[in-house]
Amino acid sequence: MNSQMMSAPAPMMLTRIYLREAGYEFLRLLRTPAFALPTLIFPLVFYVMFAIVLPGRWGEFDKSAYLLATYGVFGIMGPALFGFGVGLAMERENGLLALKQVSPMPTGAYFFAKIAMSQCFGLAVVILLSIAGVGFGNVEITLDRWLLLVAVLLLGTLPFCALGLWMGTLLKGQTAIAIVNLVYLPMSVLSGLWMPLFAFPQLLQKAAVIWPSWHLAQLALGVVGQVEGVRYGLHVGVLLVTTVLFLSLAAMRLRGR
């Protein structure tokens, strides 16, 4: 890529560049209501509706705690998939990517900015959900468990950043929004993020393992104590390998140009 031909800037300047790019990306997203509002509001609204206004239990799951974990996953997926998937696709289409590539900004800053923004919005959603859950939904969670949940969810954005990135290299502009939605919503439902899988046919229950969101949800549910016997190592392994797989696929596409 063009940046390889540039001499590496001094470290101080590098940090400033990274942070600036991140800052501008943040501003851009904030000024895109079509992104910012659904990302922040949808998970919160659904959570309030299904966990707080209609509280109760699903078998051995406590609804408000269960949904805090799973809507947390749903909430961090959005910024990652849309930020990368749609963001990259649109930038490829409208030439902004090419502009950034010929600029002195290192590629790293570009990715750092996008990842940082996913994490930022993801964190905002999780905090909003937690306020709703603990304040109004009677969720009982200790501070260290909550911090662990936040850490799990934030780290868990990475596989979706990678998936979004790969999708962004494949899709063009406007179609990206539709396709990303087509992946985001069914994957969320089929991973048991909106309601536990025991309500679904056996085949779909067994197939849930193919969704990275299912694995992340298991981790989150284990942390909030709604599911026993979570195989943390296995799920983390799956998410890690998923990230590597999609990153390499995306890199192949980007380098190939």
Next chain:
Amino acid sequence: MRTLPLIAVASAVALAALLVLSAPTPPPAQVAAKAPAPPSEFVITDVRVFDGETTWPNADVRIKDGRITAIAEQLEWPGELAVVDGSGKTLLPGLIDAHVHSWGDARQQMLRFGVTTALDMFSDPAQLQGFRRDRESLATTDRADVWGAGALVTAKGGHGTQFGMAVETYDDVAQAPALVESRIAEGSDFIKFVVDDGHAYGDHHDLPTLDAPRIEALLAATGASKQMAVAHVAQVETGLAVIRAGAEGLVHVFSDRLASSEEVAVMAESGAFVIPTLTVISGLGGQSIGQSISEDADLSPLLDAAQRDTLRAAFPPQFQRATHVSNGFGNVAALQRAGVDILAGTDAGNPGTAHGASMHGELELLVKAGLTASEALRAATALPAKRFELLDRGRIAVGHRADMLLVDGDPTVEIGATRRIVTIWKNGTPVSRAPVAKAADKAGPQLAKVDSPFDGKTMETSQGQLWAPSLDSIIGGKSSAVLALQDEGNTSFMQVGGTVAIGAPYPWAGAALLVGKPPMSPTDASRLTELSFRLRGDGRKLLVMLLTGNNSQAPAMRRVTSTKEWQTHRLALADFQGADLTRLRAVAITASLPAGEFAFDLDDFELR
């Protein structure tokens, strides 16, 4: 770079492998559901059998499709039949509790302790059709079968009307035939009536009760309809009077004094039976066995929280008299010696009892009163079946229902062995004995002091909890209540007014304070000791209720009388019998029967 495709392929393969490993394990519930169904045909071998009347030292018993098909000292059977080894154990017919009051999950609790059939002496008549349907079926079930009296027959204001259940009262002899017809139409299997003026509990107790003409008319009507009539009595005089008039049996032993030998002879000649209910007689005599039942090593692990609550409860002190015990036990001994049929019944549902578990206590008390262990077992099996014509129960005999109890040891010699239950069969299927875990058994968050001065603009406590109308409409009643803040001079208070209407079994209307957040959630009030409030009203007796435990638990209550002038009432929380203060949901102050309009004012309410 060629490494990229390599990385991509490698991670794809690794991912596939991990996904195969991730296959979700089926939840335990699904695994348990695949357990094999119990066999419908099996043999119990080498077991001592008490068949209801006699003991077989060693026998084999064969069961098929819910009925006993053979019993002999040695049986032959095809090889592939399931076998239960009974060596060292005793097989008994399922126990029959001859005096219960059944509501909620009483029937399930009974079955868990080996009581497979019960005779209900007063409860909601709406249950009667269901009782009949269930006992005619041989399907696998988790509850005991019941024959019931439905609503009891008592005088206006008499014993039975104080529980808040709407009861049609018997005030005039002309009513007798119609009354009996109504009971039969509702589904009563026998008629239970009450002759008790309260004097057995103390001279200051004075209850209206049925007089001789009404008793005669009632027994004439039951005779004409071929219905069995049994009577609740507490005194020797009334016991003899109703037996002479034609009642078939007494559902309590008289305990006001010892009966004379002539009086015992009259009882013996009449052929009447007596259900002593020594469990509650002991409770009324201040010697409740509730504590020892809840601590019994064999029974305790299977008691659920609600049962521990009722075992802990006691009759109000003003009803207790030590002489009940000596009189009751003495009378049972005399009646037994004279040949009167004694049937085992606990009067479960009352304070100091627990359905099923108390039956084992009753058997022990009967032995203490003078019955042999075998006579006590007969009193709990073949004898009630015979007297109440429960045709296919109470005996281990060919054709009878396979309602059975396998216990460790020999209860025909040592009555306590009935508690060492190995297996219970109902309709030929083994019964699960674990109490169903109730999700709401956790204690609530700690409740700090609550005070409600009613000085502001809203009917809220200083801690933000709300007062709301408390109505029986949730159980189908028609009462109404309105709460309003009223000002009077310098102070304000809450006025509660409305109408108590007959409609639900337990009519009530008033005001409730929902102490939990969200409303009706449990709180832990165990550190609080007292509730106090100022009350002014129309002279009615009001009920102060603590709603505790799970949602279906009956509230613990105390009565207060409202006065025309303001009066401060202080009630210790410990005096609310049966309340589980670790799960307090609400406090209610309500009017109950008699029906009609009511009004009272409340101020300065505190829970501290």
